[in-house]
Structure formats: structure tokens, C-alpha cells
Amino acid sequence: MDEPTCQARQSGVQRRDVGDVGESRCGGGREGTMCRATRRAGCWSRGWVSSIIVSAIFFAETVDPCDSLVAAEAVDLAVSGYAPTSGTFPGCTHILFRGNQEIVTAGKRLHLRDDAQEEFRESRVMMFEDPHAVAYNPHDGLYYATDTGRHRLVSFRDLDQQRIEKAVDTLADVKLDRPHDIVIDADGWIYALNPNRARVFRFRGFGKSESSLDLSQHLGYSRALTIVEGKVYVVGSSAGKIVRIEDFSKQQFHVFTSFGKKRDTTAGSWSTTGLVPNDVEFYAGKWYVTSYFCPTYAQGTDCNEMKFIRFSSWQDFETGQWENISNLLPRDIVPYYLTIRDDDLFVATFSHESEGQPGRVYRISQSKKSTP
DSSP: OOESSSOOOOOTTTOOSSSSTTOOOOOOSOOTTTTTTEEOOOOOOOSSOEEEESSSOOBOOSOOOOOOOOSSSSSEEEEEEEEESSSSSEEEEEEEETTTTTEEEEEEEEEESSSTOOOOOSSOOOOSOOOOEEEEEETTTTTEEEEEGGTTEEEOTTTTTTTEEEEEEEETEOOOOSOOOOEETTTTTTEEEETTEEEEEEEEEEEEOOOOOEEETTOOOOOEEEEETEEEEEETTTTTEEEEETTTTTEEEEEEOOOOOOOOOSSOOOOHOOOOOEEEEEETTTTEEEOBBBBBTTSSSSSSSTTTESSSHHHHHHTOOOOOGGGSSSSSSSEEEEEEETTTEEEEESSSTTTOOEEEEEEEEEOOOOOO
């Protein structure tokens, strides 16, 4: 996870930094058609809570702070708890699907299961310090992960073996600085992100066809990458902007600026900062954006307002014509990376304030119209 002050996350107690201020992610290229393009994959599973059809229904759990679910404004969506089946992950930032396999980035480890009916187990790949995301590349059979706290990227073949194929701390002659997200497109291009200086890297594999795109003149601290219909989107968190890369080779891109942005910062609340995007995804004909809002950085204001929104076009994003769907999720938790799998949208979440930053993955689906 991120948090504005950099505190190393210690096996279940550590915090994610919110940002460059001393920044201490579920990840890109989230698999499916391969990226976040791998983030978009297909999977079915049982949630730990029954599906909630969001119309005028109120549901509340009292097990822990992550459990309260309330009615949302969106009547066409249903939300359910997805993973883990019981309990929480320590600092959950990302979920990756690869076939039936599910991999959650949380704490200092990757957690996996080979089937949605199984319990999660810890991966034997454990040489991480504050990882944020992982992606799988079918072109070379390797997983690629961001080892954020060690300022490097690593590759490995088997989650049940300790062996790491390779680790790098430099891409395209640029030192890696707390790399956060990593995604892989359908052609096998791998994209990674240096958040503090907003630089995007593109490569075929470590040491292969490496290049970079410097967006620091347009973006400040930036948390995520997303691939939609072949285009890479860069999430400019502190600036409240989203960049769509039109042509990486030609260094061509378009910048979208969110409505109502008040100041450049790595976390906050809608009324004090405007949007502080964590991630963006395109699901069921609409764009979805999560923001890093939590009580610690809300300065006494409502941190739940606008932490999860959706809209139909980028013009809507720039003019504020969006729908607030924050009440789909528990109050006072941070919604982080988004992942698409088949017909569902998954949200990795965590509680910034709670010890160990407990978190879960929630599943959002298109609700079925009920018959009278």
C-alpha cells in the first residue's frame, strides 16, 4: 500500500506510503487478455458475504472496521466480499488472475490459491519489501513483480519455489525509485512505473528493448498503469490527472485533468484536495476511479465522499459529471488497484489507520433486474 509517510511494512504491521513525501498497490498488467490487460482475466468464486444488490438495501457487518457495507447510489451494481474467505490480508493492494490461479499482493508477500474454492497460502517467493503488484507474461512464462521497498523489479517462474530468475534496479539507464505498478499488453510489451518522477518504462524483458517516457512535467506522484483497448493509461495521483499514451515510440500522449482539483498531494479527501486517484479501469461501458482518501489525511472532513467514482467519458471526468459510488465499499477504507475478470470488477482495499492495515478484495458485478 502507499501512505504519505514512508513507513516500511513489517509482515502484517507495516504501512504503505501514500506518496513521494517519503512514501514508504493490486497491480497492473493484471492478467486476462494479458495485462491489466493482464489484470483482465476470467474467474469465478464464492465470496465470504452474500451478494448485495445495491438499490435501497442496507447491509452492515460488525466483525471489524473493514466489514461495513452500505447502500450505494448505483442501482445497477452488486457488491460482495471476495477474498479472503475469512479474516483479512495485511495491506492488500492488488489481485492478479491467471487461469484459475489467483494471486494477491499483500504485506511483504504474495498470497495465492489455485482454485477459488481453496484457502490462500503464502508464496515461497518472499524476497520482497513492500511489493505493490505482479503481472504474468505468457510470452516468456515469467511473473514480473514490483519490489517497491527495494527499488527494483524481479522476475520468477514458479510461485511455489524460492528462485528468482532476475532482479534489476535500472531500466533504460534510469534508476528505479519505488516502482509501483506493472502491466503487460497483448503484444508482450511490459510497462512499469517510477511514481515519484512519473516515468513510464517499456521493455520486452529485462535488458530487452528498454525505453522510457518522462511525464514529470505533467504529473507528480503517480501510482498506477492500466491498459484499455491497447492504450496505456498513467494515473497521476497527486496531480489528479490521467494520461493516455497515444504512441509510446513517438512519445505522444494526452492529459486529462480532473474537475475540482484543489492541491497537489498524495492523499486527502474530496473537499480538501479533490481527487487523488489510485487507479482507473474501464468496466461495463464506464470508467471507474479510486482515490486515496482516509481519515488520517481528511483533516476532519468526510473521507468517503468521491473515493470511488464512475463516468462515461473523459469530458465527464474533466467537468465533474461523474457518479459517486463510494458507498459500495466499507467506510473509511482505501480502495486501491482495480482488476477486471470476466464480467466482474475487483477492488483491492485496506484500512490505512488500523494496525497491520487489514484489507480485502471486493467483487463488483452488474446486478440482475429483479422480477416483481
